[in-house]
Amino acid sequence: MKLTITEKQIIKAPQRTLIYGKPGIGKTTFASNAPGCAFLPLEQGTNNVSVQRILVDGHAPETFPEVLGVLDALITE
16 A cells, blocks of 8 residues: 655535524525525425525426436536
């Protein structure tokens, strides 16, 4: 086994962020300000926030296969 220690560097990759808190404290509103943000409306958390939503045939995804289809489309399109 050969180990290598690199110089200090930044690896460019999408940032992953977890937002956790009680209902109604502004998690969705905070996240909606991210550039290019679109929500997959799996529950009613975005109903009172002006956001872009990802729909399937004009409606929120209702089944697990629909959710998987959306995720697959986001990866491939």
